[in-house]
Amino acid sequence: MASTTELDHVKAVWQQMRSxxxxxxxxxxxxxxxxxxxxxxxxxxTLGPKQMNSSGTIHGAVSAAIVDMSGGLAICSRGLEKSGASIDIHVTYIGQAHVGETIEIESTANKVGGSMAFTTIRICKLVDGKPGPMVATASHTKYIQNIQPRSKQ
Incomplete structure (x- = not known):
């Protein structure tokens, strides 16, 4: 029986996280x-009104939620079912994004050890389907001890 791909696994984890x-x-x-x-x-x-602050740009809390979620997904792409508890989130706000604009979130699990995982996240606007101006960069550390890898299918 074929194993699931990382993309299938991450999509399933994302649905579980959302629910x-x-x-x-x-x-x-x-x-x-x-x-x-x-x-x-x-x-x-693609950003909508619920992701905006009072100035009409992406809210900092939304960016932080994106970092929390996407860092966790990068960790799970290494074969984990859950992503652990956040220890530290650091977001640097570089640019703005508005309603109707699409952002791209690139998350990387730089190190996933026995008890800690370290990730970096880049949020940029998409322009003509390609990464454009940077909106934010971030680092995210999670405590992952006792998180079990997914079973092979």
């Missing part, structure tokens, strides 16, 4: 995971 998290389901329900390899996940999100 267990009202905030992810509210803020990020339109997010689409577009690619995944071992340790790397790329997602797209």
């Amino acid at each position: 267990n998290s009202p905030i992810y389901d509210f803020l990020l329900s339109e997010l689409e995971v577009v690619s995944a390899t071992k340790g790397s996940v790329t997602s797209h999100l």
